[in-house]
Amino acid sequence: DAKTTxxxxxxxxxxxxxxxxxxHSTISGNEYVYWYRQIHSQGPQYIIHGLKNxxxxxxxxLIITEDRKSSTLILPHATLRDTAVYYCIAAFGNEKLTFxxxxxxxxxx
Amino acid sequence: KAGVTQTPRYLIKxxxxxxxxxxxxxxxxxSVSWYQQTPGQGLQFxxxxxxxxxRNKGNxxxxxxxxxxxxxxxxxxxxxxxxxxxxxxLCASSLGPRITDTQYFGPGTRLTVL
Numbered sequence: 001d002a003k004t005t006x007x008x009x010x011x012x013x014x015x016x017x018x019x020x021x022x023x024h025s026t027i028s029g030n031e032y033v034y035w036y037r038q039i040h041s042q043g044p045q046y047i048i049h050g051l052k053n054x055x056x057x058x059x060x061x062l063i064i065t066e067d068r069k070s071s072t073l074i075l076p077h078a079t080l081r082d083t084a085v086y087y088c089i090a091a092f093g094n095e096k097l098t099f100x101x102x103x104x105x106x107x108x109x
Numbered sequence: 110k111a112g113v114t115q116t117p118r119y120l121i122k123x124x125x126x127x128x129x130x131x132x133x134x135x136x137x138x139x140s141v142s143w144y145q146q147t148p149g150q151g152l153q154f155x156x157x158x159x160x161x162x163x164r165n166k167g168n169x170x171x172x173x174x175x176x177x178x179x180x181x182x183x184x185x186x187x188x189x190x191x192x193x194x195x196x197x198x199l200c201a202s203s204l205g206p207r208i209t210d211t212q213y214f215g216p217g218t219r220l221t222v223l
Contacts, residue, residue, distance in 0.1 A: 032208055043113075043199050043214030044152070087152075091208045096142060096165050099152035 003027065003090045009104040018075040020103050022088030025069040031092040033064060035073045037084040038102070044087065047073065083107045111136065113202050113215035121221045127188040130218045134181050134202030140164075141183040142212060143175060146197040155198075158183055159206040187220075195222045 005023040012018040024033060035047040048055055048062045050071070055062045061074040075082055087102040114133045122128050134141050142165075143155040154167040158177035175185040181202075187194055197219050201212040 034208075041197075043201070043217050046211050046213060049209075049211070095208055096154045096157055096167075097208075097212060098154065099144075101151060 132200030
């Protein structure tokens with residue numbers, strides 16, 4: 001079973017920041033938070049991951065709360081190409097990725 | 110650097126047949142994982158290979174098997190196909206087997222069982 005909870009769907013206006021929440025209240029101290037997205041009919045695409053500190057890369061920012069019970073993926077300037085299903089995953093060590101149902105993000109023109 | 114490639118991209122088979130899918134990982138990656146994606150069950154982990162050894166296996170029947178070659182290329186086989194095996198089969202490669210070794214996915218093979 002997935003260890004994370006995400007809203008099933010969200011909308012965001014094009015050009016605005018998209019903030020995707022993820023709840024992982026039972027996460028353990030050595031579990032990483034990973035974000036992937038899947039554009040229709042393609043393989044999942046890695047976005048970003050973090051353990052405790054906030055992370056930023058060319059695609060997105062990951063904000064992890066101090067208690068690590070939740071996190072937010074931020075796409076700073078959403079475009080239509082960001083329409084996809086976004087998966088938040090908590091895993092550690094030699095575990096494999098367990099995908100939940102994710103959040104279907106729709107970018108509105 | 111070339112990404113993960115999967116062949117074939119589309120496949121149609123009939124019940125009872127068997128099928129072999131192929132995955133070529135990113136150059137230098139030694140870990141290959143396979144996933145099944147269906148509308149009803151979502152993305153489910155099948156198995157993982159690292160250095161030609163199966164390291165992890167998901168909750169699938171023995172009809173599903175795989176192997177990895179010395180060049181890290183991997184194949185998965187499904188025998189005695191059932192209608193419920195219709196799915197998108199995804200392969201992901203990573204440098205190694207640890208969770209911190211980011212997995213990069215291929216485009217998938219869409220299998221239809223009639």
